[in-house]
Amino acid sequence: MNDSHESENEKMETTTKPSSLADVANAKVQKAPGTRAMGTGLETRGVHAWFGSNHVLSDVNLDFAAGTVTALIGPSGCGKSTFIRTINRMHEFIPGAAMAGEVLLDGKDVYAPGTDVTKIRLQIGMVFQKPNPFPSMTIGENVLSGLKLSQQKVSNKEELLEECLVRAGLWNEVKDRLGAHGGSLSGGQQQRLCIARALAVRPQVLLMDEPCSALDPGSTLRIEETIRELSDTMTIIIVTHNMQQAARVSDYTAFFLSDGGPGQMIEASPTNEIFSRPRDKRTENYVTGRFG
Amino acid sequence: MSLAAPTDPITNGGLLHAITGTITLVALALIMSIPIGILTALYLTEIQGSLTRPIQFLVQAMSGVPSIVAGLFILSAVLYPITKAYSGLMGSLSLTILMIPTVARTSQEVLKLIPNDLREAGVALGGTQWRTVAMIVVPAARSGLVTAVILGIARIAGETAPILLLTGGGDKVNPNAFNGPIGSLPYYIWKSFAAGSPEAITRAWAGLLVLMVLVLILFTLARLLGTRKVAR
Numbered sequence: 001m002n003d004s005h006e007s008e009n010e011k012m013e014t015t016t017k018p019s020s021l022a023d024v025a026n027a028k029v030q031k032a033p034g035t036r037a038m039g040t041g042l043e044t045r046g047v048h049a050w051f052g053s054n055h056v057l058s059d060v061n062l063d064f065a066a067g068t069v070t071a072l073i074g075p076s077g078c079g080k081s082t083f084i085r086t087i088n089r090m091h092e093f094i095p096g097a098a099m100a101g102e103v104l105l106d107g108k109d110v111y112a113p114g115t116d117v118t119k120i121r122l123q124i125g126m127v128f129q130k131p132n133p134f135p136s137m138t139i140g141e142n143v144l145s146g147l148k149l150s151q152q153k154v155s156n157k158e159e160l161l162e163e164c165l166v167r168a169g170l171w172n173e174v175k176d177r178l179g180a181h182g183g184s185l186s187g188g189q190q191q192r193l194c195i196a197r198a199l200a201v202r203p204q205v206l207l208m209d210e211p212c213s214a215l216d217p218g219s220t221l222r223i224e225e226t227i228r229e230l231s232d233t234m235t236i237i238i239v240t241h242n243m244q245q246a247a248r249v250s251d252y253t254a255f256f257l258s259d260g261g262p263g264q265m266i267e268a269s270p271t272n273e274i275f276s277r278p279r280d281k282r283t284e285n286y287v288t289g290r291f292g
Numbered sequence: 293m294s295l296a297a298p299t300d301p302i303t304n305g306g307l308l309h310a311i312t313g314t315i316t317l318v319a320l321a322l323i324m325s326i327p328i329g330i331l332t333a334l335y336l337t338e339i340q341g342s343l344t345r346p347i348q349f350l351v352q353a354m355s356g357v358p359s360i361v362a363g364l365f366i367l368s369a370v371l372y373p374i375t376k377a378y379s380g381l382m383g384s385l386s387l388t389i390l391m392i393p394t395v396a397r398t399s400q401e402v403l404k405l406i407p408n409d410l411r412e413a414g415v416a417l418g419g420t421q422w423r424t425v426a427m428i429v430v431p432a433a434r435s436g437l438v439t440a441v442i443l444g445i446a447r448i449a450g451e452t453a454p455i456l457l458l459t460g461g462g463d464k465v466n467p468n469a470f471n472g473p474i475g476s477l478p479y480y481i482w483k484s485f486a487a488g489s490p491e492a493i494t495r496a497w498a499g500l501l502v503l504m505v506l507v508l509i510l511f512t513l514a515r516l517l518g519t520r521k522v523a524r
Contacts, residue, residue: 088416090412090415093412118419118420119418121415122417122418125416125417128409128412128413128416130409132409132410132413134410134413134414134431135410135432136431136432136434145428146417148427149414149418149419149423149427194413197413197417198416201417
């Protein structure tokens with residue numbers, strides 16, 4: 001990380017004029033969708049979600065091209081987190097939760113009968129809002145815990161451990177104390193440990209549910225860099241309340257909104273477009289800070 | 293080793309049979325009640341099936357059972373109709389009845405304190421519920437579960453009433469918990485006080501001191517096992 005890069009980002013952090021969001025989105029290296037041969041990515045078709053009889057998400061259709069970063073933005077309670085939890089079937093972990101629709105990973109519905117849900121979660125990894133390293137495990141054990149949980153064997157554990165920690169941007173800080181407990185790390189380091197842990201099972205898709213909301217700006221910056229680097233090899237979907245962050249890291253942005261009823265996906269566009277010329281009036285109101 | 297009569301000087305006789313007997317009884321009760329107690333707690337917190345409410349009710353009701361009732365239950369349900377003889381196993385069975393609710397309730401409280409984040413993280417990494425519980429939830433709760441077992445030991449180590457009914461209280465060392473009467477510290481203390489001679493009463497006090505020390509040692513041992521290699 002060089003200093004000029006960091007100070008540039010700090011400037012962006014302090015600039016709050018809405019017009020700058022488009023500039024931020026344009027400032028990063030643009031990716032042309034579909035130029036990578038990485039499989040067909042992820043699609044959702046008519047996804048609805050309920051908690052008990054409460055309809056929280058209505059008819060979400062979204063495509064996530066392989067190798068891109070998509071940010072989900074919108075006010076609290078609009079169903080963003082619920083939506084990404086339907087993608088790796090974590091939604092059903094909550095008692096009383098139900099969903100309808102299709103989530104297609106490489107053209108196959110993850111909800112198809114007979115699908116092994118643990119296999120789905122290996123292909124679609126997840127990083128949670130609060131860093132949650134396993135307290136009974138060391139740093140090294142945490143990274144490799146997914147392999148043990150899913151009963152996979154790898155021959156070159158040391159290499160995998162190093163690779164995942166390098167990709168999560170944590171290797172240099174922890175390489176001398178892999179035997180220390182995960183809880184001994186700072187919050188930002190713990191979250192990068194959780195990213196490394198998710199990477200170890202080699203997912204095609206990584207879901208991130210507000211991964212930086214509990215972190216300081218410096219740690220947030222490190223994680224954003226990590227996200228940009230990871231997007232070369234996987235599809236990333238990130239829920240964020242920080243529009244600056246959406247502009248900085250994502251190639252595409254989808255705006256969710258609930259007008260009292262179930263949450264809906266209002267608009268999905270390339271990130272620079274959604275911040276410069278949103279098609280929907282409600283999106284414009286949100287990204288220009290008139291509400292939410 | 294010779295047996296001492298109540299009026300023998302206190303230089304005669306000893307406590308070895310009572311110490312080994314108590315250790316045998318507690319160890320056997322632990323072997324039976326730790327798995328049952330902890331699995332019950334896991335069922336109540338992790339699985340939450342349709343039997344949760346009745347089992348919860350049963351555990352609460354059992355924790356109020358007076359020890360003499362547990363003893364009489366084993367006496368009438370196992371000893372009289374089946375084995376027809378005093379043995380360490382009979383005593384341990386009654387102690388198990390007393391220990392299970394303590395272990396189960398304390399373990400349940402401990403498991404409830406494990407954040408749901410950890411369960412979600414385990415499942416999101418491709419673990420089945422069972423593997424997530426075995427690899428993440430139980431290790432995270434380890435020191436608390438050890439505390440649950442310690443509380444269970446505290447509940448039963450000095451338990452006297454069922455022991456009097458079921459073990460027969462031998463005066464010789466009996467290493468076999470499944471055959472023949474077995475001594476124990478509470479039994480020894482009770483018997484010595486009942487004998488009434490000054491020497492016997494002195495022996496009873498000595499037995500009491502040994503019981504306290506034994507419980508202290510068990511606590512320390514369990515604490516050491518529980519806190520070693522635990523996070524934070």
